[in-house]
Each structure stands twice: as structure tokens, then as C-alpha cells.
Amino acid sequence: MSTALNVVALVGSPTSSATSRTLLLVQHVLTQLRLRLHMDVQLIELAPIARSLGQALTRDEVEPRIEQALSRIESADLLIAAAPVYRGSYPGLFKHLVDFIGLDALVDTPVLLAATGGSERHALVIDHQLRPLFSFLQAHTLPIGVYATPADFEETEIRSVALQARIALAAERAASHLQAAPPVVLRRIA
Numbered sequence: 172m173s174t175a176l177n178v179v180a181l182v183g184s185p186t187s188s189a190t191s192r193t194l195l196l197v198q199h200v201l202t203q204l205r206l207r208l209h210m211d212v213q214l215i216e217l218a219p220i221a222r223s224l225g226q227a228l229t230r231d232e233v234e235p236r237i238e239q240a241l242s243r244i245e246s247a248d249l250l251i252a253a254a255p256v257y258r259g260s261y262p263g264l265f266k267h268l269v270d271f272i273g274l275d276a277l278v279d280t281p282v283l284l285a286a287t288g289g290s291e292r293h294a295l296v297i298d299h300q301l302r303p304l305f306s307f308l309q310a311h312t313l314p315i316g317v318y319a320t321p322a323d324f325e326e327t328e329i330r331s332v333a334l335q336a337r338i339a340l341a342a343e344r345a346a347s348h349l350q351a352a353p354p355v356v357l358r359r360i361a
Contacts, residue, residue: 176210176349179247183254183265187218190327192287196319196338197253199329200285203342208349210249215240221264230271241268245276249283249349250310252301256288260300269304277310283345284316294318313348315341 180201184193194216201212217224220237227233230241244250254261284301288294297316305312317338323331329338 173209176208176248177213177246178204178208178210178249178251179213179215179243180251181244181253181268182214182216182218183252183261183268185217185221185262185264187216191255192319192321192324193253193255193285195324195327195329196285196287196317197251199335199338200251200253200283200317200342203338204249204345207342207346213243213247215243217262217265217268220268224268225264227271233271237268237271241271245273247277247280249281249345250277251283251285252305253285253287254296254301256286256293256296259293260296261286261304266304269308272308274308277305277308280310281345281348282310282312283341284312285318286316287319290320311348313341313345315344317341 178201180197182191182194182197184191204210220240223234224237227237233241254265282305284297284305286293286296286301288296297318301316302312315337317334319334323329323334329335
């Protein structure tokens, strides 16, 4: 049996909640990925580290648990980056964590983007906020992102057939990308 893929799921919600729609969305994406890939999953939630993260101005100042989270993100074979929309963008602490990722650490790493928001009017956050953020790090942002609103959920389940289909498609495309021949290692440009 082949080695399991190292899948890291970053849930960028700075507030902790067992009913977090962002966390629920990530869990549904992971369920679909598990149907297609042999993988080990590491879930990183921003909420438990948010306060101490906010006090660090450089990576040298972060607590060991934040350094551990950053190391896990940097070693991912597939990164799922999910964030709630707050005032038209991802939360500032989510960006603060991403700012500490090494500039070369995610080069060519596949990143599946996901977001949750209060309405459909924020759906472009994936293409206008998250995609440029990870493109700057030269990650390979996968073409199919997943966006959800409160209307898509019923407690912990996704009731929207369209969202279920989008999650399945995103997982299918991510799996196809990861099962393809290994990419040629490219050098980083300045």
C-alpha cells in the first residue's frame, strides 16, 4: 500500500464553536476526499491559538504550538484553507498566521480553497482574496473552490444539493491532481 498523503486542513475561524460552519464545511470536504484518497489528516483550528498568535510580531516569537501548526502547514501534500468571511475578506488573524508561513514552503503545494459567509454576496472571496494570498506563496491553488452560506446547512448537515455536488467535484478534482504524475520541481522566482 502506498504512503498516505499528508492532508492539512486549516480552519481559519478565530472564534471557537462546535457548530462553526467553516469547520463543518471542512469536515464535509474531508469526508469526500477520504472516499478518493489514502490520507492522514491534520486539522489545525485558528481559534485555540488566536490570542497568542496575535501577540507575535515575528515567527521567532510564536509559541511552540503555533510553530507546530506552521510546520504542519508547510509540510502538507494537500492544504485545505478555509476561512469565514468577515467584512468582505478573511479574518485578520488568519492572514497573520499565513504571514508566518515560509516564502518557499508552499511552492507548488496544492491548496483547496473554501469559505463560508452570511450570504451569496461574499462568494467571490475565494477568487478575489484567498486565491491571490496563496498564489503569492506560489502554491498551486486548485481551480474548484467551495463556498457556503447558512442556508446551505441544517445543523451539522449540508442540505444544499448544489453545495454537496460542488464539494464532491472539488474532492474529485483534487484527488485527480494528487494522483497524477509527480510534478517537476520548479525553482522559486524572486
